[in-house]
Amino acid sequence: MDAFRSGNPGDPAFRVKRYPFYLLNRLVSRYNSIIDQRLRAIGLDIPSWRVLMILGESSPRGSREIAEAAVINLSTMTRIIQRMAAAGLVTTAPSPDDARVTLVALAPLGESQLAEARQATAPIFAHLTNGLDPDDFDRLVALLDRLHDNLEPLAPKAG
Known part of the structure; x- marks a missing residue:
């Protein structure tokens, strides 16, 4: 077939x-x-883990940028960030360039939680990718990116 x-x-x-x-x-x-x-x-949920992983790449970041990277709508992300700030995992501040933008940064507790989360999740990734060589992995990522890019012209425009 x-x-x-x-x-x-x-x-x-x-x-x-x-x-x-x-x-x-x-x-x-x-x-x-x-x-x-x-x-x-280890006291985390998936949305908080996503935020920590995104900030682990680059911190601080704007909340809209984090929402887009985490594939979570901005209003939900705002609540997640507020909850994480109250827990001491992140700090928030207005951007010096644009007061409408909230910058989110890892707090020291967030950095230690990120390290713990990496330890907890790395074995799962290793198990998941067992048997894939680096070329297989690169092909998989490229194919997923291509599928995503193919949908881009059909995606609703933010308005």
Whole structure:
């Protein structure tokens, strides 16, 4: 059976288990379930972990930039950041360049939580990618990026 036909929901040959987005959702759901358990054991949830990981790359960052990187809408991200600031994981301040922008930075407690979260989640990543060589991994990332980019012209415009 033609792979594209069996993965195309508009084709009578469609099979759910050949649909890339079903497979991606299934993978992400299982991954999040496992990660959630590990993170909760160290006092974190997945949204906070995402913020810590994003800030671990570059801190401070604007809350809108964090929301986009975390794939969480801005109003929800604002609440997550407020909760994290109250817990002492991050600090917030208006941007000196634009007072409308809130800059979020890792606090010392957030840095230690990030280190602990990395230790908790790294073995899961290692297990998940077991058997993939670096070229396989690079191809996987490139294919996922290509699929994302293919959807860009169809995405609703922010307004």
